[in-house]
Amino acid sequence: MTFVLFLAIILLPFNSLSQSKEVVALKGDGIYRLLTRHGLSSAEYMDDFITLNKSNLGRNNTLLAGVKYKLPDTAKLQATPASSSTPSKGTGKMVHYDIFGSEYADIEILSNNLKGAVYYLVGGHGGPDPGAVGKYNGNLVCEDEYAYDVTLRLARRLIEEGATVYMITRDKNDGIRDAVTLKADKDEVCYPNLTIPLNHTRRLRQRTDAVNQLYKKHKGSFQRMIAVHIDSRGRSENIDIFFYHDKRSETGEKACKILRDTIEKKYHEVQPNRGYTGTVSTRPLYVVKNTWPTAIFIELGNMNHERDVKRLVIPDNRQAVANWLALGLIKDFSTNK
Incomplete structure (x- = not known):
């Protein structure tokens, strides 16, 4: 059985992912590094990032250097009911x-x-x-x-x-x-x-x-x-x-x-x-x-x-x-x- 990517995709309503901030991927960036650099936890936002940017991702959901990607709108996502795979919000520590x-x-x-x-x-x-x-x-x-x-x-x-x-x-x-x-x-x-x-x-x-x-x-x-x-x-x-x-x-x-x-x-x-x-x-x-x-x-x-x-x-x-x-x-x- 062929292995494929282990990246889960949680489909959210389109309007919950609109008006997102755009950032440019740097050489060597992966989704994990890009999210972390912009203060987002991969555990919470990796799936949403993939859903939002699917058409601009390379093979195996890789990022393309120089391409603009949308970051999930955290304020709107916080208003979305959490799935079983989404951790509760931060403690501030x-x-x-x-x-x-x-x-x-x-x-x-x-x-x-x-x-x-x-x-x-x-x-x-x-x-x-x-x-x-x-x-x-x-x-x-x-x-x-x-x-x-x-x-x-x-x-x-x-x-x-x-x-x-x-x-x-x-x-x-x-x-x-x-x-x-x-x-x-x-x-x-x-x-x-x-x-x-x-x-x-x-x-x-x-x-x-x-x-x-x-x-x-x-x-x-x-x-x-x-x-x-x-x-x-x-x-x-x-x-x-x-x-x-x-x-x-x-x-x-x-x-x-x-x-x-x-x-x-x-x-x-x-x-x-x-x-x-x-x-x-x-x-x-x-x-x-x-x-x-x-x-x-x-x-x-x-x-x-x-x-x-x-x-x-x-x-x-x-x-x-x-x-x-x-x-x-x-x-x-x-x-x-």
Whole structure:
């Protein structure tokens, strides 16, 4: 099954999107970067932006440098009844985290939907281990870089919703990157600032220990460990996002099913005839078995399949994946807290 863009389109009445401010896209802009630069949250306004500007977008909803685009009219949109995918309006609180990079370090708390929830986000591999490696237009595509970028975007979305978030795999230099080709490096560390070992077992034990130490600090709180990976399979195998949980964890199974159902629902909205074959199953993975919080292990696609890689290299796709996962986690929290 061919992957397509993960950008949901919410159709609003035409008059609710009229009289919008126009801005010019700069070289290298994606929708996420353009909205953020003009003070708009991608979580709230990406879908509206696409609806408003569909005729002027390039292939895969890319922006064209030098072209004028309309920004959603926030005053009018605030008067529009919110859909289930739209967060409540901002609390007015701002926070700053350097790990997201200079352009995205300042974050407005949009709601308290996840107040009291604690998340430990583990981007797959890192340090001396790049994970699965594919190619796109002659450039290497490394699992650790793209999984980390999606994980960062998810972390930022969860913070916007009021959650406490720990990045377990960390890179002080990268931040959120709005580029197709993400340069590979080996300077990732494990929380708080530990050198990642080359030995596979030691590496997994290190990040598991980091999560478990933090779990004790937040004992009694709602907690989730989320690991983000990209699978490596045969070149002909095109796969949907799928999930693993520990066989002993009913809560983990429920959380994974909520995430899976959320993504399936978004596909039905965007591509009604596409279908979705993502699965939820158990697998005795080290971090899933040994971390104390409820564990969710996510595989974003197949690094060896051309269409899966195309989904990963487009920055707005990576943001949309993060947005959709955040929606599922909000539901998981609201039904389990």
